[in-house]
Amino acid sequence: MNINDVIKALKEYDGEEITLMEVCGTHTASISENAIPSLISNKIHLISGPGCPVCVTVSDYVDKLIELALEGNVIVTFGDMIRVPGREKALKDIKADGADIRMIYSPMETIELAKAEPYKNFVFAAVGFETTTPIYALLLDEIIKQEIKNVQLLTALKTMPNVIATLCEADNKIDGFIAPGHVAVITGSNAFVPLAEKYSLPFAVSGFEAEEILASIYALIKLRKQGKVINLYKSAVTSVRNEKAFEIVHKYFEEYDAPWRGLGIIKGSGIALKKEYTKYDAGSRELTNDYSHQKGCLCGEIISGNKKPTDCPLYNKICTPENPKGACMVSIEGTCYNYITNNRK
Numbered sequence: 001m002n003i004n005d006v007i008k009a010l011k012e013y014d015g016e017e018i019t020l021m022e023v024c025g026t027h028t029a030s031i032s033e034n035a036i037p038s039l040i041s042n043k044i045h046l047i048s049g050p051g052c053p054v055c056v057t058v059s060d061y062v063d064k065l066i067e068l069a070l071e072g073n074v075i076v077t078f079g080d081m082i083r084v085p086g087r088e089k090a091l092k093d094i095k096a097d098g099a100d101i102r103m104i105y106s107p108m109e110t111i112e113l114a115k116a117e118p119y120k121n122f123v124f125a126a127v128g129f130e131t132t133t134p135i136y137a138l139l140l141d142e143i144i145k146q147e148i149k150n151v152q153l154l155t156a157l158k159t160m161p162n163v164i165a166t167l168c169e170a171d172n173k174i175d176g177f178i179a180p181g182h183v184a185v186i187t188g189s190n191a192f193v194p195l196a197e198k199y200s201l202p203f204a205v206s207g208f209e210a211e212e213i214l215a216s217i218y219a220l221i222k223l224r225k226q227g228k229v230i231n232l233y234k235s236a237v238t239s240v241r242n243e244k245a246f247e248i249v250h251k252y253f254e255e256y257d258a259p260w261r262g263l264g265i266i267k268g269s270g271i272a273l274k275k276e277y278t279k280y281d282a283g284s285r286e287l288t289n290d291y292s293h294q295k296g297c298l299c300g301e302i303i304s305g306n307k308k309p310t311d312c313p314l315y316n317k318i319c320t321p322e323n324p325k326g327a328c329m330v331s332i333e334g335t336c337y338n339y340i341t342n343n344r345k
Helices: 003-011 025-033 059-070 091-096 109-116 133-145 160-169 181-187 189-199 210-222 243-252 275-280 299-303 335-342
Strands: 018-022 044-048 074-077 101-103 122-128 151-158 176-179 203-205 229-231 253-260 264-273
Touching: 003 210, 018 025, 018 210, 025 181, 025 210, 025 335, 044 210, 059 074, 059 091, 059 122, 059 151, 074 109, 091 101, 109 122, 109 133, 109 151, 122 133, 133 151, 133 243, 133 275, 151 253, 151 275, 160 181, 160 189, 160 264, 176 181, 176 189, 176 210, 181 189, 189 203, 189 229, 203 210, 243 253, 264 275, 299 335
Parallel strands: 018 044, 018 176, 074 101, 074 122, 122 151, 176 203, 203 229
Antiparallel strands: 151 264, 253 264
């Protein structure tokens, strides 16, 4: 079928109501930017899952970064993290008060910063999923090889399979998953086979263009109630994991029971530095608290697909992209951000 036939079939779909979850934040952004909900039947419901790394990071993590900055450490981070609220403040607030917060585009920039100022201690905020964890492992590899003594990592690294299992166990009425393309580049599409078979649900590994996402939605409808995985992103994803990435990650990291915003502790869903590399860890395993400084924030229910952003009493009132009260409104991959900027329904 060509794409016009796919769009026609999706628009005219009149079968049972079906709910599909996109897990990746980049998919969330693409679905919103391309107005995909307007191209499909109102019997096909698209909901967003816990695929935005900033959105699923617990507030305790933000407060730890703030604590480290106030102790005199230089915090090195990507731009999104600087605006995520902790209990009382965000990194941007203490930066305005004089804390040394530096935004970078590549983790490897941390090494050059540390070499230039060896009398300062640098803490890199390592947040992400399987996609970015190998890069952080390579960063640590270089730190050790070059004998750099003034860099640590504060990690909030998550893996996808166990959180998806948690959503399925919660009986969230999900009929299929648009599986995360970027993650699958590292894990391979086979990573989702055990989930598909256990819960009798289809998974479509998808690229990020509108046509690719529409094709994935069409495939999921055709595979409804079948425990199958279909790879529609073969230009980048194979069935098996990237062994080089796996090896470098597991040289330095190991699985642990990680905290997720709004979802609690999920067994085996995180990656943390092994104990022999504790001196490079700024306290990552201590971070479990997940509180909101703003009552009424529904981030936890939104990232699990139980609520839409428009259900939140703060949405587009006191919580906006310019003044976010919850993590889902901060990142360009966040569900709330995409609903408000692209008028997603």
